[in-house]
Amino acid sequence: MTLLKVGLIGCGRISDIYLKNCAAFDGLEITACASLDIGESRAKAAQHGVPKACEPAELLSDPDIDCVLNLTIPAAHADICRMALQSGKHVYSEKPFVTNLNDGREILELARTRGLLVGNAPDTFLGGRWQTVRKLLDSGVIGAPTGVSAFVPTHGVERHHPNPDFYYQEGGGPLLDLGPYYLTAMVFLLGPITRVAGMARKTFPERMIENGPRHGAMMPVEVDTHCLSMFEFDSGVIGQMMVSFDVWESETPRLEIYGEDGTICIPDPDPGDGANIFAGPVWYRTRAESRWTMRPRPEAPAEWCVAEIDHGYNWDARGIGLLDLAYAVRDGRPPRASGAMAYHVCEIMQGMLRSPEIGAFVNISSRCDVPDPLPQNFPESEG
Ligand SMILES: NC(=O)c1ccc[n+]([C@@H]2O[C@H](COP(=O)([O-])OP(=O)(O)OC[C@H]3O[C@@H](n4cnc5c(N)ncnc54)[C@H](O)[C@@H]3O)[C@@H](O)[C@H]2O)c1
Structure with missing residues (x-):
């Protein structure tokens, strides 16, 4: 049963493992893919049996897509997240979540006011x-x-x-x-x-x-x-x-x-x-x-x-965080690989980079909820 129809933006190196795993996960369906290069998007769609390849703008305005999977380069993450949310779609991105914290705060606030979810890699x-x-x-x-x-x-x-x-x-x-x-x-x-x-x-x-x-x-x-x-x-x-x-x-x-x-x-x-x-x-x-x-x-x-x-998912299960987000959407709970945790991690990393410039410790102001463990029998555990 499909829980979430997903549009992929970013058809580069890491997209193959997502496309392969999402096709195997019951609950996710990638219905379109887009990138800066329509030739690359078409090739990726053909290789993985995705029904449609198009420009990012067309994907974002497709009313049949519930969630954008953002596998663009780090400098483009924030813009794609914002556009996905503004188009009424949930969004799940590769890491790092954002390259500056203002973008991160704006994205989390946009999602909150629109009642949408933000998820982020890594889901390792x-x-x-x-x-x-x-x-x-x-x-x-x-x-x-x-x-x-x-x-x-x-x-x-x-x-x-x-x-x-x-x-x-x-x-x-x-x-x-x-x-x-x-x-x-x-x-x-x-x-x-x-x-x-x-x-x-x-x-x-x-x-x-x-x-x-x-x-x-x-x-x-x-x-x-x-x-x-x-x-x-x-x-x-x-x-x-x-x-x-x-x-x-x-x-x-x-x-x-x-x-x-x-x-x-x-x-x-x-x-x-x-x-x-x-x-x-x-x-x-x-x-x-x-x-x-x-x-x-x-x-x-x-x-x-x-x-x-011992525990499951002992293989390259990239995309498991997106599958968890699909259940989170269905059940009205936060995703485990959440935007809030990704923001906290970005603030930590920005602090680590700023500390040598100022020659001092940097206090971290954000906090996030610690995700629950993934049940051994996920996703059957979700009913
Ligand atoms: N390559 C890896 O092994 C790997 C592993 C884990 C995570 N990641 C992360 O995945 C993300 C993508 O990495 P990659 O190696 O696949 O990169 P890549 O350069 O191979 O592919 C990037 C894709 O994003 C598209 N893109 C870039 N800017 C865009 C924009 N503004 N609008 C629409 N599409 C845009 C490009 O056209 C291309 O299809 C990065 O954030 C990276 O950190 C990569």
Whole structure:
């Protein structure tokens, strides 16, 4: 049964996985797609069996479309969100939600006054890996959380993305590109953040595209590409994060949560591979146990596995947040991957970028509700 008819704007690299998953999810139907290039939109529609390809303006005025799926580049996110809401449609966007906070506030207010929903990627926190971590935390395995560390060392995207320019322009950079995955997961796991500090640098003034038809072309770099931050949660937990496009190799890629009675570790949550961040093992080690326990651990003897803490969506399930939004529309509740949480994460990231300019901590004024865990049997759980 279709809950939401969706129009896709932005037919680039990330759109394939959304189109594939949305076709498989019962509840969503992508009925049209549009982009800046009608040829690209037609090709994408033909490839995925979408009935219509058109210009963005035609899609926005189509009365049969309930929701816009906004997969444009970061600099276009806010305009497309605003136009979707002004056209009476819900909107679900890729990250980052916005590149300036005024846009974010305006979009949330527009949605509120029109009775429409705003959802935003990343929805990786709804994947099996992060849901398993949440179950471990909620069950008290490591006791009260005290700290969190995330290390995300990469060497950028120019080796695999054919048009990587936007990653190095205003609205790009590793913090706005990779930060949302980790910060959204942290807010889901540990609650809202109250203050932040940061340091950042730009290592290379220009970079070479190393794949595709533009191989060898140089791109100017406008943004900081190696970013460190410290932050404090409402709960008193303190955290640190490194996100970089300047690191060739590292043994640190991991996210760890420290508690009074143990540690949870998510090894190598590689953001370059969406499947890897929805899926993959979770380790924990407690005061009482002298070795790491891994969940899920398919190679382990059955008696070592505790089925109730494993979880679904252990695959590249991008779009699961949009499916949740479809049920949210039906049931009159907020979506889990909400615009309010995305705004909070954007304010945190903007604070991390501003802190080195002013040489001080930046207080975060927004708060958001922490989303409920995704039921193990979603979407059947929604009835
Ligand atoms: N590529 C990835 O691996 C990846 C992974 C996760 C998230 N994302 C996010 O997804 C978004 C899109 O990334 P991508 O890699 O698919 O980009 P892309 O450059 O491959 O595609 C962008 C698409 O948006 C369209 N577009 C741009 N400006 C527009 C406008 N003003 N109006 C209408 N259409 C417009 C372009 O025509 C193109 O179809 C970004 O926010 C990015 O951060 C990308």
